[in-house]
Ligand SMILES: Nc1ncnc2c1ncn2[C@@H]1O[C@H](COP(=O)(O)OP(=O)(O)OP(=O)(O)O)[C@@H](O)[C@H]1O
């Protein structure tokens with residue numbers, strides 16, 4: 001290697017480590033912040049600034065989590081919730097993405113089915129629960145139905161809007177490059193809408209999660225929502241807070257593990273949109 | 277033999293301040309193997325002309341014939357190099373170049389071989405796996421040129437493809453286009469605002485009116501090839517066309533009521 005090349009590769013190394021440094025500094029800052037938050041909570045609780053019945057001590061919450069994990073009730077609740085969520089949300093994705101792609105391309109379909117979707121989106125999905133229970137009984141299907149009604153519209157509409165904003169230039173290029181029929185949908189429309197699909201999937205996930213929690217709170221079955229409700233009935237506020245923290249944690253983890261992955265994929269190729 | 281024929285083509289846009297003629301009563305015949313360059317003031321209808329020949333927009337009146345057949349939309353016998361690059365951001369450089377071959381069902385081996393050869397021609401072999409947003413403007417246009425050449429269309433439509441390039445890159449790409457044209461005698465319709473570029477490349481230069489979307493004058497260029505931008509003859513003809521262009525711009529401005537001295 002010439003001196004110049006060596007210098008260049010040194011610069012590359014420095015850049016590489018600088019990027020790593022930013023990532024790790026971000027992680028450390030985040031961890032520190034949450035530790036600080038718990039510290040403040042701990043101090044405030046031991047100063048007895050409020051009645052302990054109103055908001056529990058961190059130690060009690062930790063105990064409730066440990067106990068729940070030991071006797072298996074929490075893992076069971078998480079499993080029950082996640083199973084419903086994956087089924088319902090998965091079905092929403094499977095229907096919503098192709099439907100959104102079609103709505104973005106076919107004017108007539110958008111004027112009809114599209115308006116219906118917009119209308120239905122205004123209806124909080126928990127409103128479907130009475131109907132769902134009437135049709136499917138107090139079953140998993142009823143829960144999944146509520147999840148689907150909660151997330152399908154937002155996924156469909158986000159993908160549709162993404163398709164509609166694909167630059168005309170790409171569509172014209174696709175035509176002269178010979179991408180017609182199914183090839184156009186698979187090789188051009190789908191990848192060109194990927195940023196919108198990821199946005200839609202993320203939005204749909206948070207709607208699905210909310211719908212599920214609402215449904216589990218209203219109809220005691222199993223799952224994290226029901227655990228929270230049980231805590232309320234037993235006046236066990238530590239269990240209520242533990243369930244809330246679990247709900248937040250699962251939300252955060254999904255965002256980190258699944259959607260960040262998608263966003264950084266988009267960022268690498270499009271050069272925008274993702275976070276580093 | 278006439279390859280491309282525009283018969284009385286008109287295209288009107290409804291602008292904010294009344295109708296704007298992209299083209300009106302436009303007649304043009306391009307023979308097979310001709311290299312026709314279109315020049316004209318900004319907004320005179322050059323892109324409109326290209327879009328109509330490409331089949332992206334239907335003419336409001338008149339018709340476009342290719343080999344005597346009326347066109348009814350885009351086709352793979354015509355390829356367009358757009359004013360902006362129009363490369364796909366979800367594919368890397370070589371995937372972009374070979375996309376058309378993939379759509380045509382050409383086997384992977386052949387696709388890769390032809391892509392590698394073209395990457396070499398446009399001097400981008402080191403960037404075959406780069407993403408589009410990582411390239412400079414000139415590199416993007418070179419990829420776009422490679423993507424156009426690999427399609428091997430009968431008619432190549434180019435909309436100011438080298439407008440935003442530095443002069444060295446532009447010279448290199450001129451030579452590339454020249455070579456392709458001499459070797460394959462493709463029919464090329466080339467839009468540019470650079471008159472010298474038009475004279476250097478074209479067998480015929482067409483000057484459009486500033487308004488109204490018509491042909492003002494045509495200039496057959498009979499100079500021997502290969503020409504260069506600095507050739508005395510090229511500069512001489514170009515300066516004559518540029519004079520006509522300047523008069524046209526002034527005339528259009530006067531018509532609008534501006535006083536330009
Ligand atoms: N979609 C549109 N809607 C309204 N007016 C349009 C539209 N497209 C083009 N025009 C008008 O038609 C005229 C011709 O436009 P065109 O894009 O063909 O010009 P051009 O010669 O390619 O210009 P430039 O050299 O700046 O690229 C312009 O006056 C423009 O304002």
Ligand SMILES: [Mg+2]
Pocket residue numbers: 322323324359435
């Ligand atoms: Mg133009």
